[in-house]
Amino acid sequence: MFVQVMEGLRVVEDGTYLDGTFGRGGHARGVLQRLGAGGRLLLMDKDPEAIATAEREFGKDPRVSIRRGSFADLARWDAAADGLDGILFDLGVSSPQLDVAERGFSFGKDGPLDMRMDPDSGQSAAQWLANASEQDIADVLWTYGEERMSRRIARSIVARRAQQPIERTGDLAQLIASAMPRGKQEIHPATRSFQAIRIHINRELADLEAGLDAAHAALKPHARLAVISFHSLEDRIVKRFIAKHAKAPPANRRLPEAEVFVPTLRAIGDAQKADSAETAANPRARSAVLRVAEKLAEAA
Known part of the structure; x- marks a missing residue:
């Protein structure tokens, strides 16, 4: 443009x-x-x-x-x-932010789950997911990502973090994909959730x-x-x-x-x-x- x-x-x-x-x-x-x-x-x-x-x-x-x-x-x-x-x-x-795996923005490139545009301030995505309530996670996914499976994904995140921390983009993307209903997907199943979390993390x-x-x-x-x-x-x-x-x-x-x-x-x-x-x-x-x-x- x-x-x-x-x-x-x-x-x-x-x-x-x-x-x-x-x-x-x-x-x-x-x-x-x-x-x-x-x-x-x-x-x-x-x-x-x-x-x-x-x-x-x-x-x-x-x-x-x-x-x-x-x-x-x-x-x-x-x-x-x-x-x-x-x-x-x-x-x-x-x-450039999407292309660098270490920035944690892309579900297609495994890296630390960060997503901060300013890596020197605020919580990373991993830190937020480790502490947010199930309701708050669902609300973010629905409000900022219009993700219809927001409640199911939030429930899966909370269950997984009770067993081990979610610290990699690849782990979160795989977790979201496994929580989605089977069927033909027009976009990657983690697209809306990653977008929503990024928007929330960066205000x-x-x-x-x-x-x-x-x-x-x-x-x-x-x-x-x-x-x-x-x-x-x-x-x-x-x-x-x-x-x-x-x-x-x-x-x-x-x-x-x-x-x-x-x-x-x-x-x-x-x-x-x-x-x-x-x-x-x-x-x-x-x-x-x-x-x-x-x-x-x-x-x-």
Whole structure:
């Protein structure tokens, strides 16, 4: 979705932009190519490996500032205090994170059951599964993974951990597969559960909500916000956020008359998806949804 993102951000040479999920820098390179000497690019990521890549590739560029952390904490970064001309959030787990077994994100690569985007903070997936109640595990699998077998899987996890700790991705994937009913599976039986646990461990939805609020406050008038999501729950949050700031809520004759609604955002086009060429080259892009909004000028 590189072309769509660049069109959505509408980069100007002397603007200031934030890539809140640097990953391995694909979008950052595109923004820098469009910036002049007076432009600025702020780079954020929770992942220390992503930050190391940013420092190595862009650390000597005077236009670039780099900060390790979540975009939910954008408001705390002084570099963004004067306002931004564009913000990009590319949500979810990155391909490099999935490809490294030691990060514990992939059910297809056996490794330590970690799943933290920031391995220096919070509980690992193994630690959470070792202590969470059966009900809490089932709730996470259902809420964040929409896993219909959530109760059965949670019951199997609790039974297994009573015998031995679940510390490897391969062990968890096999356990989930054995708990699923036999039959043809369109996707790997552990797909939804791994996704749900990852979202929970990293507080991804809570961070997204906080990050969207921080982005709204940081954007200058006429600035653009672009968000790529890979999960229906993420996209729903983004869609509702834009609508909340772009459209007046429906009137209710039973309630007192509300204050006059003043929109502060406008949606730029409809949700966009990757084209067939991109999905052929990168199957992960099949579930990607891009939404773009523009900050409106303050009312007089």
